[in-house]
Amino acid sequence: AQKVTQAQTEISVVEKEDVTLDCVYETRDTTYYLFWYKQPPSGELVFLIRRNSFDEQNEISGRYSWNFQKSTSSFNFTITASQVVDSAVYFCALSEALERDKIIFGKGTRLHILP
Amino acid sequence: NAGVTQTPKFRVLKTGQSMTLLCAQDMNHEYMYWYRQDPGMGLRLIHYSVGEGTTAKGEVPDGYNVSRLKKQNFLLGLESAAPSQTSVYFCASSPRTGQGYYEQYFGPGTRLTVT
Numbered sequence: 001a002q003k004v005t006q007a008q009t010e011i012s013v014v015e016k017e018d019v020t021l022d023c024v025y026e027t028r029d030t031t032y033y034l035f036w037y038k039q040p041p042s043g044e045l046v047f048l049i050r051r052n053s054f055d056e057q058n059e060i061s062g063r064y065s066w067n068f069q070k071s072t073s074s075f076n077f078t079i080t081a082s083q084v085v086d087s088a089v090y091f092c093a094l095s096e097a098l099e100r101d102k103i104i105f106g107k108g109t110r111l112h113i114l115p
Numbered sequence: 116n117a118g119v120t121q122t123p124k125f126r127v128l129k130t131g132q133s134m135t136l137l138c139a140q141d142m143n144h145e146y147m148y149w150y151r152q153d154p155g156m157g158l159r160l161i162h163y164s165v166g167e168g169t170t171a172k173g174e175v176p177d178g179y180n181v182s183r184l185k186k187q188n189f190l191l192g193l194e195s196a197a198p199s200q201t202s203v204y205f206c207a208s209s210p211r212t213g214q215g216y217y218e219q220y221f222g223p224g225t226r227l228t229v230t
Contacts, residue, residue, distance in 0.1 A: 009155075035218070045158075045205065045221035091157060095217065101146065101165055102173065103219060107157035 002027045004094050004106035012112040013082055021077045021109045023092030029053075031097035034068065034075045039089040039108070048090075051075065079111075087113045117141055119222035121206050127228045128196040136191040136225050138206030145211040147189035148173075148219065149181060151202040158205065164189055196229045203227070 003026040013019045025034065036048040049059060051068050059066045063080045079086050092106045122137040138147065148163040150173075160173030164183040178200060180192045189208075193200060204225045209217040 033217075037221075043203070044223050045207075047218055047220070050218055101163060101171070101217070102160060103217070104160075105150075105158040107155060 002029075002032075002094050002096055002099075002104050004092050004104055006090075006092055006106035006109050008109045009107075010110045010112070012114060014114050015084055016081050018078060018080050019082050019111065021079075021090050021092075021111065023075045023077065023106060025073050025075065025092070025094045027073075027094060027096055029096040029098050033095045033097075035093040035095070035103065036066065036075075036077050037091045037093065037105075039091065040085075041088070045091070048077075082113045084113045084115055087111060119206055119208055119220050121204075121222040121225050123225060124223065125226045127230065128193075129230055130197060132196050133192070133194050134196065134227075135193075136204055136206075136227075138189040138191070138208075138222060139187055140189075140206075140208040140220070141187060142208060142210070142220065143186070144208035144220070145186075146209045146217060147183065148207040148209075149179070149189065149191045150205045150207065151175065151200075152205060152224075153202050161191065161204075196227075198229045201227060201229045 005024045032053045034051045038046045065078045067076045089108045089110045091108045093103045095103045119140045149161040150158040159175045162181040164170045167186040170181045182190045206222040207219040209219045
């Protein structure tokens with residue numbers, strides 16, 4: 001069965017610090033897709049990134065970077081030089097190729113960036 | 116394009132009342148989903164649809180019914196509301212792509228309180 005674990009329920013850092021949000025997943029499928037979504041205080045869910053299981057290259061987008069490691073079943077998200085606007089709940093999610101109709105979400109990590 | 120819209124944004128029901136939540140998307144997406152979000156639980160899939168006229172159960176379908184009579188609309192019904200259905204409900208849609216993954220686009224959410 002597929003499962004996504006975000007062990008960090010809540011994190012607080014001071015602005016300009018770097019912060020890493022952990023995501024560990026479980027799947028029996030060899031082909032799968034991983035996602036990160038952001039939910040700011042306004043409540044909407046914003047797509048950030050997707051990764052497929054065949055592409056282990058790390059990705060960087062501005063201050064955001066993602067580290068995908070199949071060996072540890074992890075897909076961690078790092079924010080460099082955090083800003084107050086990064087305060088949000090972040091969700092990691094998994095979709096298996098055999099059940100690609102569905103995405104399973106982790107419980108989320110609430111990130112507080114303190115000014 | 117409006118993307119994914121949800122009606123209503125807020126609603127208060129009394130136990131036993133019924134209501135229908137409407138989700139509409141103008142992106143011509145094949146797939147549509149209904150989730151509920153509860154504190155500490157992340158997003159849980161209620162029902163989903165892979166095309167007009169088809170629906171399927173998700174992780175927590177009990178107490179809900181859905182219909183997809185038109186491709187652009189996905190309705191979520193509560194026949195007899197219970198306090199346990201107090202939640203924020205999100206609708207999402209996704210395209211059927213050739214790359215095998217399905218990025219989901221979310222609506223703004225409906226906050227439902229059952230007293």
